[in-house]
Amino acid sequence: AQSVTQLDSQVPVFEEAPVELRCNYSSSVSVYLFWYVQYPNQGLQLLLKYLSGSTLVKGINGFEAEFNKSQTSFHLRKPSVHISDTAEYFCAVLPGNAGNMLTFGGGTRLMVKP
Amino acid sequence: NAGVMQNPRHLVRRRGQEARLRCSPMKGHSHVYWYRQLPEEGLKFMVYLQKENIIDESGMPKERFSAEFPKEGPSILRIQQVVRGDSAAYFCASSRDSYTEAFFGQGTRLTVV
Numbered sequence: 001a002q003s004v005t006q007l008d009s010q011v012p013v014f015e016e017a018p019v020e021l022r023c024n025y026s027s028s029v030s031v032y033l034f035w036y037v038q039y040p041n042q043g044l045q046l047l048l049k050y051l052s053g054s055t056l057v058k059g060i061n062g063f064e065a066e067f068n069k070s071q072t073s074f075h076l077r078k079p080s081v082h083i084s085d086t087a088e089y090f091c092a093v094l095p096g097n098a099g100n101m102l103t104f105g106g107g108t109r110l111m112v113k114p
Numbered sequence: 115n116a117g118v119m120q121n122p123r124h125l126v127r128r129r130g131q132e133a134r135l136r137c138s139p140m141k142g143h144s145h146v147y148w149y150r151q152l153p154e155e156g157l158k159f160m161v162y163l164q165k166e167n168i169i170d171e172s173g174m175p176k177e178r179f180s181a182e183f184p185k186e187g188p189s190i191l192r193i194q195q196v197v198r199g200d201s202a203a204y205f206c207a208s209s210r211d212s213y214t215e216a217f218f219g220q221g222t223r224l225t226v227v
Contacts, residue, residue: 004156006156043218043219043220045218046215090156090157100147100162100207100209100212100213101147101170102157104149104156104157106155106156107155
């Protein structure tokens with residue numbers, strides 16, 4: 001079984017400041033890793049994913065994440081946030097052996113202040 | 115190419131009524147997944163279906179909940195005799211097969227009054 005922990009439920013940050021949203025996972029098998037964004041009353045949009053290869057993954061809207069196998073982490077970062085980045089962010093894992101059934105973390109609410 | 119379509123977007127039911135949530139997958143997708151998001155929580159997997167088959171229902175509550183994905187038409191998540199605790203956002207995702215990316219719909223927000 002897999003589990004995902006997002007350590008911060010809320011992250012307030014000023015506009016144009018850098019931000020890091022933390023994600024740790026546990027799994028007995030190799031996993032694929034994802035970050036999704038959810039704007040208010042909307043569905044989930046894929047920001048980026050790690051399947052294999054380079055551990056630094058670049059996604060949409062200027063976000064990137066780094067897979068750290070030894071620390072079982074997949075933290076999301078952005079060097080300069082905008083007001084429009086205010087949303088809920090979910091980290092998720094998918095077992096690499098089969099299926100498309102994601103296990104999600106509890107989410108982090110990013111609140112960008114002017 | 116339309117995305118995953120869920121309807122209705124918002125559904126209000128009184129306690130004891132039935133709720134039917136529909137999900138039309140993206141064109142060419144035959145795999146459907148349902149997730150539930152309780153208030154202030156992340157999404158939890160409920161059930162995975164292919165056309166006419168339930169592949170994995172390990173996340174489905176044992177009673178009152180059922181899902182189907184018929185040969186023709188959308189996938190349906192059915193909740194009988196709804197209770198206040200069923201109030202949540204229900205998301206559907208679809209994929210071409212079990213190894214390619216799943217795309218999410220915008221969800222159905224169920225409110226039980």
